[in-house]
Amino acid sequence: MTSSSPKPNSYRTLPDTDGHFGNYGGRFVAETLMPLILELEQAYKDAKNDPEFQKELDYYLKYYVGRPSPLYFAERMTAELGGAKVYFKRDELNHTGAHKINNCIGQILLAMRMGKTRIIAETGAGQHGVATATVCARFGLPCTVYMGAKDIERQSPNVFRMKLLGAEVKPVESGSRSLKDAMNEALRDWVTNVEDTFYIIGTAAGPHPYPELVRDFQCVIGNEAKEQIMEAEGRLPDLLVAAIGGGSNAIGLFHPFLDDKDVEITGVEAAGHGVHTGKHAASLTAGAPGVLHGNRTYLLMDDDGQITEADSISAGLDYPGIGPEHSWLKDIGRVNYVAITDKEALAAFKLCSECEGIIPALEPSHALAHVIKIAPTMSKDKIIIVNLCGRGDKDIFTVAEALGVKL
Amino acid sequence: MSDAIIGGKDRIEKRFAKLKEEGRAGLVTFITAGDPDPEASFEILKALPEAGADIIELGMPFTDPMADGPAIQEASNRALAAGMHMRKTLSLVRGFRDQDHETPIILMGYYNPIYIYGVAEFLEDARNAGVDGLIVVDLPPEEDAELCVPTVEKGLSFIRLTTPTSDDKRLPKLVQNTSGFVYYVSVAGVTGAGSASNEQIIEAMERLRRHTKLPIAVGFGIKTAAQAAEVARQADAAVVGSAIVSKIAESLDENGKATDKTASMVTGLVRELASGVRDARK
Structure with a gap:
């Protein structure tokens, strides 16, 4: 270790209750999404403490994912x-x-616990999109995946896989036409469909509690x-x-x-x-x-x-x-x-x-x-x-x- | 620095007091700074008050406007492509303020460009340029202390968004430390999408007024003079953004450049909207 910063007793206690990892993390979202983010945080807390949820997760990780x-x-x-x-x-x-499905199984079980009936996701390489489309097919929920138009060109096999799995793949033409723009578009969808939609974020980023819950599932x-x-x-x-x-x-x-x-x-x-x-x-x-x-x-x-x-x-x-x-x-x-x-x-x-x-x-x-x-x-x-x-x-x-x- | 120029919440308060005196609601117009280019944008900005804008929201361009629909996304892209950045946005305000000492200007946008500018330096420069308030879309109360507190200390308004998802439990948090007015986003969605029904707006106004005495401006999805009038019957101000910005887009030539119709097409729409708002309670 080369840093001169003070060392914490444990590196595994974060985020804090507001979703911060030191100076990082947090919940920088439009106000419309805040109540949903808070609801998700509570739902995840409850799920984490529920042995039934863990049991269900373990079951699918073993028999469906192959862990x-x-x-x-x-x-x-x-x-x-x-x-x-x-x-x-x-x-x-x-x-x-890929590893993406570990998180998707966790999040879709959470979505169903919360009574959500529609799933959205962003994808870059398409791995997270495929994993999301897969769990949506498995649990019978409609799925919309946002993918940058540039990524659609270079990852066509995954686009086809998502479609085979019954997902709708929406090309994103804005900005750099890749992952960050797909994420913008997924956030726009979410803010518009706050009542019924669950956003399965594919990486350990985004507003709290996503970085924490994606990490935990991975x-x-x-x-x-x-x-x-x-x-x-x-x-x-x-x-x-x-x-x-x-x-x-x-x-x-x-x-x-x-x-x-x-x-x-x-x-x-x-x-x-x-x-x-x-x-x-x-x-x-x-x-x-x-x-x-x-x-x-x-x-x-x-x-x-x-x-x-x-x-x-x-x-x-x-x-x-x-x-x-x-x-x-x-x-x-x-x-x-x-x-x-x-x-x-x-x-x-x-x-x-x-x-x-x-x-x-x-x-x-x-x-x-x-x-x-x-x-x-x-x-x-x-x-x-x-x-x-x-x-x-x-x-x-x-x-x-x-x-x-x-x- | 002349007191007539520097920004502050007083200018917003005075404007709402005047509207109250006149017994009417206000029209808040949104354009993106530097859209379609800095010069044309300045021409539009200068012409807004005379066309009937009571308050101006000026968008700070950002590459990733994730709460905005296609119209304002494209406005941001046009401005950035024309070389717009935060310092130029502030000079645009300063240029406006040299000529107009009364019309409040609120900067609206996303946090990252402010954060990178540096909060203290930004507030100092914004106030000196004549900016009166800020709306920062991706800073909910849970995260906004680092900007809200110094903004208020500087005498500027920090205006928060309230939405259909802001319930009675959340509203007290949203109206705390806010001043000038409260912005009600009337539909859950991005800018420029569908609009709320009159009943929904009436219900929301009742709910909001239980929590704040501040004026309430209602926005999202207002495109026509008739819609603006309907909102103006309930709220203290109607906000129009995407429709105006779309008018700019419509006025451009095939290369996306401003034409001699650009400013007049915008003021034409603003005049219509203003007459809708002004006649609403007659």
């Missing part, structure tokens, strides 16, 4: 890198192929990993690595380990064409604190406070903000944040495919790229866990194009 996901020793990649032992937390094996990743590494190695890992767009898979892996002071933690942002080029999505590395989408957090913006466009080969990381808890963890120095370029992520994508027989999504390819850099510098008795939060089937067209291959 626990394995913690897999990536033996060939470890040998290839010649340093620390690399384990993959295989959340790409979940139903729908903590199943870290809780399992902790148990599994104890079983496999008899000790905790030396390093955790996960990719960060909004930051839900990362906080899900990190949070259960935050108070284990010997576990180093690294979050990997998307550096796009390189942080120095200005074309990237590295809000923690190159942004500053601001207010957007219901929370105060690190953002990419100009000196007038106008939000700038993010840029990444990975649609799931292409967002100019970040979950507020990550902003706090950065400032306090508990988690180290780095950035990986498109090019480095593509190289990691290839290496993982070729030496482990696992085609990763472009999002965790960023995490893998950091592992490729760092593992060789660590001794062979060290242990790394990297969150393989999604599979790469959806990305093959993007990757083919980047590699100049015609399909």
